[in-house]
Amino acid sequence: MPSLTRPSRQTDFARFSSSTPIVIDNGSSTFRIGWAGEAEPRVSFRNVVQRPRHRSTGETVSIIGDTDPPLMKFFDCTRSALRSPFDDDVVYQFEYMEYILDYAFDRLGATSEVGHPILMTECECNPSFSRARMAELLFETYGVPSIAFGVDNAFSYKYNQKLGNCGEDGLVVSCEHGTCHVVPFLKGQPVLGACCRTNVGGFHVTDFLRQLLSLKYPYHTASITWEKAEELKKEHCYVALDYMSELHTFKNNKEEAEEKTRYWQLPWVPPPKEELPSEEELARKAALKEKAGQRLREMAAQKRSQKIAGLEEKISSLEELLEQLDEADEDEAAAILGRSGYLSPQEIKSDILKCTQALRKAKGESNGNEDKSDVSGVDKYPLLSVPDETLTPEQLKEKKKQQFLKTTTEGKMRAKQKRAEEEALKEKQEEQRRAENPELYLEELRARYSELSEKFEQRKRQKVGGSHTNGNHSSSGGVGRGERLNAAQKERMRLLTSAAFDRGKGEDTFGARDEDWLVYNKMSKDNDDNGNDDDESELVRIASKLKVPKYRPLTAEDYKISIGIERFRCPEVLFQPGMIGIDQAGIDEMVSISLRRLMEDESVKELLCQSILVTGGSSLFPGMIPRLESGIRQFRPYLAPLKLVRAADPILDAWRGAAAFAASSKFGKQTFTLADYREHGENLFHRYNIVYTL
Amino acid sequence: MEPEVMKAEMVLAPTLPFKKVQTADKYPKGQSRGRQWKHLRYLLQAADASTMPPDQPNYLNIQSPPSIYPPKRYCDITGFEAPYVDPRTKLRYTDPEVFKQIRMLPDEYVQRYLALRNAAVVLR
Numbered sequence A: 001m002p003s004l005t006r007p008s009r010q011t012d013f014a015r016f017s018s019s020t021p022i023v024i025d026n027g028s029s030t031f032r033i034g035w036a037g038e039a040e041p042r043v044s045f046r047n048v049v050q051r052p053r054h055r056s057t058g059e060t061v062s063i064i065g066d067t068d069p070p071l072m073k074f075f076d077c078t079r080s081a082l083r084s085p086f087d088d089d090v091v092y093q094f095e096y097m098e099y100i101l102d103y104a105f106d107r108l109g110a111t112s113e114v115g116h117p118i119l120m121t122e123c124e125c126n127p128s129f130s131r132a133r134m135a136e137l138l139f140e141t142y143g144v145p146s147i148a149f150g151v152d153n154a155f156s157y158k159y160n161q162k163l164g165n166c167g168e169d170g171l172v173v174s175c176e177h178g179t180c181h182v183v184p185f186l187k188g189q190p191v192l193g194a195c196c197r198t199n200v201g202g203f204h205v206t207d208f209l210r211q212l213l214s215l216k217y218p219y220h221t222a223s224i225t226w227e228k229a230e231e232l233k234k235e236h237c238y239v240a241l242d243y244m245s246e247l248h249t250f251k252n253n254k255e256e257a258e259e260k261t262r263y264w265q266l267p268w269v270p271p272p273k274e275e276l277p278s279e280e281e282l283a284r285k286a287a288l289k290e291k292a293g294q295r296l297r298e299m300a301a302q303k304r305s306q307k308i309a310g311l312e313e314k315i316s317s318l319e320e321l322l323e324q325l326d327e328a329d330e331d332e333a334a335a336i337l338g339r340s341g342y343l344s345p346q347e348i349k350s351d352i353l354k355c356t357q358a359l360r361k362a363k364g365e366s367n368g369n370e371d372k373s374d375v376s377g378v379d380k381y382p383l384l385s386v387p388d389e390t391l392t393p394e395q396l397k398e399k400k401k402q403q404f405l406k407t408t409t410e411g412k413m414r415a416k417q418k419r420a421e422e423e424a425l426k427e428k429q430e431e432q433r434r435a436e437n438p439e440l441y442l443e444e445l446r447a448r449y450s451e452l453s454e455k456f457e458q459r460k461r462q463k464v465g466g467s468h469t470n471g472n473h474s475s476s477g478g479v480g481r482g483e484r485l486n487a488a489q490k491e492r493m494r495l496l497t498s499a500a501f502d503r504g505k506g507e508d509t510f511g512a513r514d515e516d517w518l519v520y521n522k523m524s525k526d527n528d529d530n531g532n533d534d535d536e537s538e539l540v541r542i543a544s545k546l547k548v549p550k551y552r553p554l555t556a557e558d559y560k561i562s563i564g565i566e567r568f569r570c571p572e573v574l575f576q577p578g579m580i581g582i583d584q585a586g587i588d589e590m591v592s593i594s595l596r597r598l599m600e601d602e603s604v605k606e607l608l609c610q611s612i613l614v615t616g617g618s619s620l621f622p623g624m625i626p627r628l629e630s631g632i633r634q635f636r637p638y639l640a641p642l643k644l645v646r647a648a649d650p651i652l653d654a655w656r657g658a659a660a661f662a663a664s665s666k667f668g669k670q671t672f673t674l675a676d677y678r679e680h681g682e683n684l685f686h687r688y689n690i691v692y693t694l
Numbered sequence B: 001m002e003p004e005v006m007k008a009e010m011v012l013a014p015t016l017p018f019k020k021v022q023t024a025d026k027y028p029k030g031q032s033r034g035r036q037w038k039h040l041r042y043l044l045q046a047a048d049a050s051t052m053p054p055d056q057p058n059y060l061n062i063q064s065p066p067s068i069y070p071p072k073r074y075c076d077i078t079g080f081e082a083p084y085v086d087p088r089t090k091l092r093y094t095d096p097e098v099f100k101q102i103r104m105l106p107d108e109y110v111q112r113y114l115a116l117r118n119a120a121v122v123l124r
Helices: A069-074 A094-108 A128-142 A152-163 A202-216 A226-236 A243-252 A254-260 A279-327 A330-340 A345-367 A370-380 A393-436 A438-465 A487-500 A514-523 A525-546 A587-598 A602-609 A624-633 A653-663 A674-686 B003-008 B040-051 B096-104 B107-116
Strands: A022-026 A030-035 A043-046 A118-122 A146-151 A170-175 A180-186 A196-198 A262-265 A560-563 A612-615 A644-646
Touching: A022 A653, A030 A094, A030 A653, A043 A094, A069 B003, A094 A128, A118 A128, A118 A152, A118 A653, A128 A146, A128 A674, A128 B040, A146 A152, A146 A653, A152 A170, A152 A180, A152 A612, A152 A653, A170 A587, A170 A602, A180 A587, A180 A602, A196 A587, A202 A226, A202 A560, A202 B107, A243 A254, A279 A330, A279 A345, A393 A438, A438 A525, A438 B096, A587 A602, A587 A624, A612 A624, A624 A644
Parallel strands: A022 A118, A118 A146, A170 A612, A612 A644
Antiparallel strands: A022 A030, A030 A043, A170 A180, A180 A196, A262 A560
16 A cells, blocks of 8 residues: 655745636545646645544544544544545535635645635536535635636646647547546537536446455455555456457456456464374373273262162161061150151151162162163063953053053164164165275265255255345334245245134134144244254264364465456446446447537537547546447447547646646636626526636 | 644644634534535435526536446346346346355345345335
8 A cells, every 4th residue: 555645735825926826626536736837736635524533632623635544543433434525526515625625725835815816627517506605615715816617627638639639629538536527629618518427437436346345255344445445446457348258258268367367365364273282192181081081980989889888778777677666566666766757667668668779770880781671671561471361451451551662662673773774784885885986985975965065054044034134124023024035934924824814604613623733833933844854964974974174264265355357347337337227328328429419410520539538537447448449439430530549647637737727818817706706696607617728 | 632643734723824714613513514415416406497597508417318228237246247137136147156156145245236236125
């Protein structure tokens, strides 16, 4: 980024006599001010104002032009955006215009009243309210004696005419910051009735580039500022001679596209690399884990043995108590009961039973699990082995239940076994395939994985897709109509409303049949999950086989922004404003419209087309002139002579032309003074047009 | 004010010697100025009918008409030629790969792509 230099204050203001005009080129991108007759403007800066609040003093200050980033930390810039007094190319915010003029005159060195006539540039057919307010501002606040307004493109043309680039009759095609103009010239005067303006300019090109890049690289939105996009545009953008063929090149021909693509590397620091633990480290860690595991196991065993011992003790004491109770008489029994805390011998017995069970369980764990399954198998179906005749009706019911349970569990086990066998078979097949052709297998696996993951993500998106709203939608405090967008949610809503809707005829018979309740199944939000299980499990299996890492670590690649097709897509906006939705003609078509509005015969048109001047800051794209030429040739008659010339300095020529005009002797007659303004008011500006021929 | 800021002279001084009326007096603090600035459209409409003779060129007259060439359709995501339109999001796309990407875009990005083309749905 070029270092920012703020224009320094000029010191020779007093040197100029009060008849020397001050020349101002008030453009939507830059403001240039200087003295008439000189070759360069003294002061030029970007035509923007911002009014941040100073952090320590709290007052709101105005800062004009580009700012120095290190110094901006003293200001609170959250609520102060860069504001411009322009809208397209008309000044309509005169407060900001005043700040800018303040700054400009201050830098020019003015210490007392600005007592010099002023020549100011404006756009073609500037509305009279804008002119009036500008005149008012200059007269009332700055004490300017007289003012003249002129069109900047006309000054540029006249300057180049003097240099010999274009003739007395010609055409100006100018691409500025906010707009593009085409103005025909006849006998040295611009024909304002035939000029043409499209509201796209360099600003729109830059903005388009910025938005495209920030949509393509959403992580780097903060780095892609408007100023950075402007820099990229100035360095890398070009105009394609034939847009469609260039597009085809980029689409089909990879090498050429690669050559034309530029890369912008954002600063990126790789995270510190974690060293893989060495062998000893691993061994040491494993040993530690073993020890810890062992310690835990020992503790667990200890606890268990303690518990077993405790339980045994308790059982033995309770049995003793029982014996005592049995042997003792009634009174003593009551006394013993009271002491031990139990209310009756039954309680003691039940307690003993519980303790023995717990003991058995504890012992069972330490012995192993084989006993358990046998025990459960034997316990569960005791009645099955007993023949029917000996059982009571209740016991028969019990037996039926147990039979049912047995068959179901057996069925489940069989199904599980079968599935396990199938899986084992599949595994063997896969292993075979892998052994035969490892690469192909890997390919297939990867393809399947990507397919499944895509399906998965899509389904996920569909589920939550309905609930994504951007900031503009008003949240209606719940599920609004716009959110129920996907099919499942629509279906659900339909069911809910149809179920709730009371049809009126006959009684409500919902629920009489079992199938009715299945509606709730359909309505439930979680129903989607049932179908996904197989895919999900397969996805997981394949992921584990491929050893796909969950999150790919960011590399330097992610921080590289590639500008390939945008290089010529963005300036194309000047030729096809429809690309950004502005329904107007592009600059090559504007030439034909302007010529048509001129309503002159063919010879004049031919004369005009032989001296076309291309000026304005946005005409500096490489390839602009050949493209314009081919565009204009498309609607001119076959083999009509065409000559396009770029202005000597597309950026500064407007100011230079204005300065040359102001320095001439006839300038004094073209201005109007405060008295004139007071006399005629705004009507003065309806007829006010200066004569450019000197 | 910090010395660097003073040295850089970036801040506009509150009073300037060459001005007859200072800004601070013209725009007193505390007055809400935002609402006074109407959009250019309204100003133009207001100025249009009453004062201007119709045959003279004025700011609105010289505007370009819409283009006579039929608009070319370009893909919103890649920029290539786009013969197809996604019926759900109304985005244009060149081939099925791009279509897959479009279907996976969250709603916010869809609206931003449409806004590039001035085709976003604005609820007001």
